[in-house]
Amino acid sequence: MKPTVHDIANIAGVSLATVDRVLNGRPGVRLVTRGKVEEAIASLGYVRDLAAANLAKSRTYSFVFILPANDNSFMIGLTEEVRGAVARSSFERTDIRIVDVPPFDPDALVAALEAALAEKPAGVAFVAIDAPEVRAAAERLRQAGIPMVTLVSDLPDSSRDHYAGIDNIAAGRTAGSLMGRFLSGPFLGERGATVAVLAGSMLVRDHRERLEGFSTVIAQAYPNVHILPVLEGRDDPVLAETMIADALRRNADIAGIYSLGAGNRGLIRALQKARGPRRPLVIAHELTASTRVALADGIIDAVLNQDAGHEVRSAIRVLKAKADGLPVLAAQERIRIDIFLKDNLP
Structure with missing residues (x-):
């Protein structure tokens, strides 16, 4: 059987409330007591099931998707995929807001990132423009502890956490x-x-x-x-x-x-x-x-x-993982390049 919080409490000789404070990094626990709880966690090999914990707490992940609004069939399709995720929000425990910005406009993208910074959501996904001012805005979100995923177009050597797109x-x-x-x-x-x-x-x-x-x-x-x-x-x-x-x-x-x-x-x-x-x-x-x-x-x-639906689902998975402090499964998030001729149209 997997060790539980009850096992941690018994070994450390503390209450369940104290174990919960330590697991969630909340104050109000003496340094010596915190050490006992952490030793008990290590000795038991306890691994917290954050997904179950969040479900029990009815946690909702607030995400902002910043997308270029233009007469572009692919971007229209990408936006529709995000809207599909919004429709599934009650099942996926997400609260997704879409922000439209003019395409190829670094200043507009920076303004949208700054607005997201003020909201402090659980994560931000955006189609990047490779400009110094965008990198600076991303760094400000990083300093505030807000996870970021770039969609379709990347911003490497920046503060973003993950890129959801093809090579x-x-x-x-x-x-x-x-x-x-x-x-x-x-x-x-x-x-x-x-x-x-x-x-x-x-x-x-x-x-x-x-x-x-x-x-x-x-x-x-x-x-x-x-x-x-x-x-x-x-x-x-x-x-x-x-x-x-x-x-x-x-x-x-x-x-x-x-x-x-x-x-x-x-x-x-x-x-x-x-x-x-x-x-x-x-x-x-x-x-x-x-x-x-x-x-x-x-x-x-x-x-x-490239599969726009896969990119949107990947962005949401990664932002959830980052919000929970969980690792990202690289193989699951790799976006493949499909080649279509008239002979193999799906």
Whole structure:
């Protein structure tokens, strides 16, 4: 049988109330008495079941999710996953509040983090912008003892506790390998091939890391593939459509397009309207309603996907664990990269 608090009380010769004070780090226990309780805990090998304790106390975890609000299918889906968690809050003992901020706006994100700091929730999850002022705000939350999880886009070398998202350098490398293989043959002649890259913003680390991985593989394995300067469409479908249409007009020899952000609806519209002897090969991110149809119709050739639901569930699990002082199971929280072609659409 597992040792109980009654066993601790008997060995230490104290009351259950004293054991409870020691376990919860509350004052009112003499140093000598506290030592006896801790010795009893060690001798029994007692491990506290914090989940059961919290359930018995009807503890509710208050979490703040700070998410970019824009016309972005993936982020809309991510927000819906958080709303699903809100709907399950009574079963999961959570109280989740969603805060919308403009995309790619460090000042707005900092203001939201400062507001969360004033509330002192049990944890905060946010889509990070890699900027000094955001790091400074995260450090202030850390100093206040508030656990933090970054979603989708990370803020490494900061005070955050965990990152719930894919390895974006690996995703970019995968896209580079697929692009090089797809272009080999009729597309990749003696003169090589030209590839356009559509990003949201280089302010966010996930986009920079995808570009880094993509460019590295192309340079190392496919040196006759030329990458054009990155187009930053701010994940805005209208702006993305304009940029891609203009790029196709100015560069008739574009053989491939890597869409590493979320402006895919605009990209698809531009490709549908384009006129030319040959359609570019296209690799994009996130399996949404629009990319699914484009993949099935042959407008997009491959989609790299991350599971937004897994990321949200992971963030909640990690924030709960951090609030309870429990370890995080790394294998459970790893977000995988899925590769979809028209032939394996789920």
